[in-house]
Amino acid sequence: MPKQQANWSPYDNNGGTCVAIAGADYCVIAADTRMSTGYSILTRDYSKIIQLADKSVMASSGFQADVRALQKVLAARHLLYQHQHNKQMSCPAMAQLLSNTLYFKRFFPYYSFNVLGGLDSEGKCKGKGCVFTYDAVGSYERVGYSAQGSGATLITPFLDNQLKSPSPLLLPAKDAVTPLSEIEAIDLVKTCFASATERDIYTGDKVEMLVLNASGIRQEFMELRKD
Amino acid sequence: MMKIDFSGLDPSLPVKGNAEDLDDEILAAPSFKLPVTVDFDGFQKAAVQMVKPAKGTTTLAFIFKHGVMVAADSRASMGGYICKALLILNLYKINLYLAASQSVKKIIEINPYMLGTMAGGAADCQFWHRNLGIKCRLHELANKRRISVAGASKLLANILYSYRGMGLSVGTMIAGYDESGAGLYYVDSEGGRLKGTRFSVGSGSPYAYGVLDSGYSFDLSVEDAAELARRAIYHATFRDGASGGVASVYHVGPGGWKKLSGDDVGEMHYSYYPIEPTTVEQEMADVRIA
Secondary structure (H helix, E strand, O other): OOOOOOOOOOOOOOOOEEEEEEEOOEEEEEEEOOEEEOOEEEEOOOOOEEEEEOOEEEEEEEOHHHHHHHHHHHHHHHHHHHHHHOOOOOHHHHHHHHHHHHHOOOOOOOOEEEEEEEEOOOHHHOOOEEEEEEOOOOOEEEEOEEEEEOOHHHHHHHHHHHHOOOOOOOEOOOOOOEOOOHHHHHHHHHHHHHHHHHHOOOOOOEEEEEEEEOOEEEEEEEEOOOO | OOOOOOHHHOOOOOOOOOOOOHHHHHHOOOOOOOOOOOOHHHHHHHHHHHHOOOEOOOEEEEEEOOEEEEEEOOOEEEEEEOOOOOOOOOOOOOEEEEEEEOOOOOEEEEEOOEEEEOOEOHHHHHHHHHHHHHHHHHHHHHHOOOOOHHHHHHHHHHHHHHOOOOOOOEEEEEEEEEOOEEEEEEEEOOOOEEEOOEEEEOOOHHHHHHHHHHHOOOOOOHHHHHHHHHHHHHHHHHHOOOOOOEEEEEEEEOOEEEEEEEEEHHHHHHHHOOOOOOHHHHHHHHHHHO
16 A cells, blocks of 8 residues: 555644834734635634733734644743732743743644734833744744734835844844834834735735833724735 | 663653642653654654744854853744645645844853853754753752753753654754863764864854864964954855854853854955955046046
8 A cells, every 4th residue: 555645734824924013112013814724714803912911912823723722821821920929921031931832842833923022021121122033933032023924024124124123142232122113113014014915815804903012002903905 | 571660761751740840840851742643754844844943054162272262143044834735735835045033142141151052943952052051050059069061061962862863953062161171062963962172063164164273273362262253153154145144252261151242244244355446436536537
């Protein structure tokens, strides 16, 4: 009997794009709301963003079943942390938790491409925006902005052009957060999605934006092309 | 015939104990859920293709009179399939080779007197170096003295050996300063561990070796050694497409490690090879004045 190839895959790609930008005292996290499979659209109204803690928000594209499982694991771990330490997890701590959670499935990965955004709450960085970007198995780094998902290749060069910040590895160190104001950053994000929608079939319908700053968190929607 | 039970020695088996006991969780080798599949290797190959860990790099380290010099670039490239390739119908594969990041930290600070370099899978290197840092700290607390570089590299090598064949990709150098002086070990995911005085790892390593080997001398001063390391990384990034970004140089001495420099390799090019105005332009300028 000839060797049979696997004809069922545990993975699927539901498409979508996520973007996050860190500012001096704010953080913008955005994701489109289209969920697709193959050439079909499953729904136009699906949120890829979740608020994990007071000051941490995660947006993920890829396989939404894995994303949902990952969100549940992180939410449960955060609850445990709150019970044990009587405080909310900081964004950098959540970032490392996400990295470890992803790596513990190193041999059966979460097909989830994440960006974590929030406000730093330690020491002299208190209140500064922070964005962490991940690959699917948990390698991560703190950056000033990031895009993940099907539209990432379209958006990243544009953000590089508009926001290119000095590398955090340079010595003497230069600040990585963007000098843009909150309004300008939100405008930039809207532009990114509008352009990505034009060229990427998996991005469109609506973009959901969450903005974290000192006064709290607010949500905004913008309509995108539905074709 | 009674068989001797070696399960207690097996580092990859989870330590039996209370699940809530955090100590057990930290001390035991992390236990990973494995996919239930007939073809583990095929699944791993496909999974690695899908997640394509960030790779491509140049790192180097060498021992000299004043300790160890460690340097690395900062580019991470990622090739991968966008849409899943295991489906029978509709195989719509896009192979992507883009620079996933220009600012990946490839020199990992295990503790204040030991550094690890990253080459291969970024997640693998980050996770296991962090795990090594935890183990080194526990050793310090248990034995009231710092762990030696030989000991730390052995801990890492043993762990990687136990995951041999499962698709981890780690090519790392452990550099540190302990009671017996400067120490440098190369450890990889095949389970190899080598002690040495000069190493370079990654896709750009042949180029870095060329510059490093020709300029090396044990009696270099700290500044000269740093410049040699920086230059070697620059030349590797020039010729190797998978290396680039920022060249970081660290020095590990008796007092611990210190970051000496972080320079953008694009700018380094113009400082080493400044543009001279060409003779044609010079003539045109002269004509205009006349």
